[in-house]
Amino acid sequence: MAAEQTTNSVASAVTSELTGRALSGLISKFGKQATVDVKLQRLEMLLIKIHGAVEASEKHAVENTWLIRWRDKLKDATSEGDQVLASFRTRAGDADTQAAGTANTPPHNGASSSTTSTAPPPATAAGTALSFTRIALPGMAQGIHSARMMLFSSEDEGMKRLNATVEKLRLLSADIGDFVRLH
Numbered sequence: 660m661a662a663e664q665t666t667n668s669v670a671s672a673v674t675s676e677l678t679g680r681a682l683s684g685l686i687s688k689f690g691k692q693a694t695v696d697v698k699l700q701r702l703e704m705l706l707i708k709i710h711g712a713v714e715a716s717e718k719h720a721v722e723n724t725w726l727i728r729w730r731d732k733l734k735d736a737t738s739e740g741d742q743v744l745a746s747f748r749t750r751a752g753d754a755d756t757q758a759a760g761t762a763n764t765p766p767h768n769g770a771s772s773s774t775t776s777t778a779p780p781p782a783t784a785a786g787t788a789l790s791f792t793r794i795a796l797p798g799m800a801q802g803i804h805s806a807r808m809m810l811f812s813s814e815d816e817g818m819k820r821l822n823a824t825v826e827k828l829r830l831l832s833a834d835i836g837d838f839v840r841l842h
Contacts, residue, residue: 698821699747705828706740709733712835716842726841733838736824736831743824747817 713733721727 695747695818695821698825699744702740702744702821702825702828705825705832706737706744708832708835709737709740709828712839713737715839719842721842723841726838729838733831736828740824740828743821747821750817 713730716730
C-alpha cells in the first residue's frame with residue numbers, strides 16, 4: 660500500500676512539474692510570438708512602402724548618381740528585408756509542420772512494433788499509475804523539448820536580425836517622400 664502511494668505521489672509530482680513547465684513555456688511563447696508578429700507586420704509594411712518607391716523611381720530615367728546610389732541602397736535594404744521576412748515565414752511553417760507531426764505521432768511506450776497483442780497492465784492503482792507514467796511522460800518530455808528548441812534555438816539571433824532590419828528600413832523610409840519627389 661505504501662509503495663502504491665509513493666508511486667502515485669511521484670507520478671503526480673512529475674506530471675505536475677511537466678505540466679507547469681509546458682504551460683510556462685506556452686505563455687512565454689505566445690507573448691514573444693505577439694511581439695514577433697507585430698515586428699513582422701511592421702517589416703512587411705516598410706517593405707511595401709520602399710518597394711513601391713523604388714519601382715516608381717525606376718520608371719524615370721535618372722542620371723543623378725546620388726539618386727541612383729540612394730535607390731541602390733534602398734534595393735539592398737529591401738532585399739535583406741525580404742530575406743528576413745521569408746526566413747520567419749519558413750520557420751513558422753516548419754514549426755507548424757513539426758507541431759502537426761508531433762501531435763500525430765503516438766507516444767513510444769517501449770513495446771515492440773509487432774502486431775501481437777499484449778495483456779493490459781494490472782488494474783491496480785500502482786499499475787495504472789506506472790502505465791500512465793511510462794506512456795505519458797516520454798511524450799510530454801519530447802513535447803516540452805520540441806517547444807523549447809523551437810522557442811530558443813537561434814531565436815535570439817533571428818530576433819536581433821529582425822529588429823536590426825526593421826530599424827534599418829525605418830530609417831531609410833523616413834525620407835522616402837523626398838526620394839520620390841526628386842525623381
